[in-house]
Amino acid sequence: MLKKRLLIVEDSKPIALVIEHMAKSVGYDVTIAHSLSEVKKLLAKDHNFFVATLDYGLPDASDGEVIPFIIEHDIPAIIMTGRMDDNTHKKLLNFPIVDYVTKENSQAYHYLMMLLHGQLTNHKIGVLVVDDSLTGRNHIQQLLLRRNFTVYCVSDGTKALKALDEKEDIKLVITNHEMPGMDGVELVQRIRRKFSRTEMIIIGVSNSKGNYQSARFIKNGADDFLRAPFCPEEFYCRVIQNIEKLQYIEEIESAVNSDYLTSISNRRYFVERVSKQLNNLEISDLIKVLAVVHIDDFKSINDKHKHEAGDEVLISFASLLSESFSEDDIVARLSGAEFAIFSVDEKSSGILEKLKKLQADSGKRSVKFGNININFTVSIGGLVTDTGDGIHESLAKAVEVLNGAMNKGKSQLLIEGATA
Incomplete structure (x- = not known):
């Protein structure tokens, strides 16, 4: 994805560098000009800028002449000024600018950072x-x-x-x-x-x-x-x-609501959301699967490569889990190497296919830790549940199914009540 472009017009090179550093930290691609004449030469060739910060007083444009020039090129403008009086204030408010910032103290640059970040994210x-x-x-x-x-x-x-x-x-x-x-x-x-x-x-x-x-x-x-x-x-x-x-x-x-390590939902939030879904009459006629996933031999990963390596595996799998299921599904980390999935579909076969793919993709995943690559597999156990079923009882039953499946070995998949 291409970065949005920021034009910095500032005659003070130290200030320009400060703004450049701030802008790059929030995701801009930066071009700097130090005078109105430089701006004119630049925009004669290229005026595809997302936003511009403009110094009000430039060596060859001491009274804000750069502002209307930038506005004529349809570039949103944030004005930086070291002076502010009634006339300047009135003049600035008559321009269709994003805002102005007075160069009074460090707080002004915090405000500028907020403006630049907002221009990138406010569309959401x-x-x-x-x-x-x-x-x-x-x-x-x-x-x-x-x-x-x-x-x-x-x-x-x-x-x-x-x-x-x-x-x-x-x-x-x-x-x-x-x-x-x-x-x-x-x-x-x-x-x-x-x-x-x-x-x-x-x-x-x-x-x-x-x-x-x-x-x-x-x-x-x-x-x-x-x-x-x-x-x-x-x-x-x-x-x-x-x-x-x-x-x-x-x-x-x-x-x-989020797990501190993986950033996906935590157990408490999972229980809260699934409980609401199990009482949702709109999905009463659909198949609902509650599954619990465990990373096979996770303890041996920690013992062999230390807990930091285990954390990287957990983060990697959580990312894969989020990618493998849609926003309509609910995924979470329950605790340790145990994760949960709640998925709804017209047929259980569709959910089973997603679980099988998750299992296969996990086996192909390699987590780099230092100079080593760590591979892992997962086992999945669960059940087809129904509207009105208690979440705690269903979750406990899913864990029982998982434990029974894991007793048979690694990479197990068992969903009670599901048909392929």
Whole structure:
């Protein structure tokens, strides 16, 4: 995959090198220019840049002349400036820039790093804009597109609820209050019935002069509030801070639900998810297989090559396990060298084929540790389970089947109730 290209325009070589180091650390391919004349020569040949950082005051462009030149070439711009007064501030806000950063202290470069990383990753975050005013929708949409978010726009609450059902990437809803039919506060109430604060951010917007609107939105489930017309800076600050809050929560949940070594789901989360699936009436007529996988002779790998080598084998197999099953399946590390799989299909033969392939691919896998290559095999045991079966009882039974299979030797596969 080709890296996104960043153009750094900075007359200070030390600062340019700092920005270059930061940009490369988050995944950019970097080109540097030190003056407007260099930029003009460069863009005459190549203007395929994803984003640019621009020094406001260059030797041959002391008053921000580089900014409109870059914007004319459709390159999103982040402005770096060592000076800030009312006139400069007003001038910058009149440009359709990503943002500006004042070179005051090290915190400015942390902020720049956040901006650069966001331009690469914000497209993964869907934002739903709800406003019956086309002008209002377009204004917010353009602000969000500058930050590279994926934006969906609808004109009323009913369409908003439909969009939330259809678009799984939506993490933020920005809704106006004054809309015919379902107003913004009612929409917030309806959204909160389905999505908690740890799943969805809601920001209310109103141009009403009443001071109570912000409190109404917050009390009914919104995370934040903006009074229109608002300053783009305030808009970005509120959007980014709320998204960061949601991302922190997701990181905490991921740490709680993931195995510390392999990063796949842990036992607790596996039990929780499979338990829900076993009570899911939508899959009641499908075949459900719960299987437990054990790496054969794992203790001998640890004894012969030390625990660090064993860890590499576990990580390698976990990666293969994730690659071998789809997002609709549930995989996890239970403990030690024991892993679990929950898979649903119309026929058990389809699940058996996936398990056989996992077993065959494991035997072909070689884990490099220092100067040696470690090969391993796996045994699999489990059963066809049913809707309403208890997860703990099913898991215990799957382990029994696995132990019985392993008593016969290595590379065993036994799924009770499955037919080829």
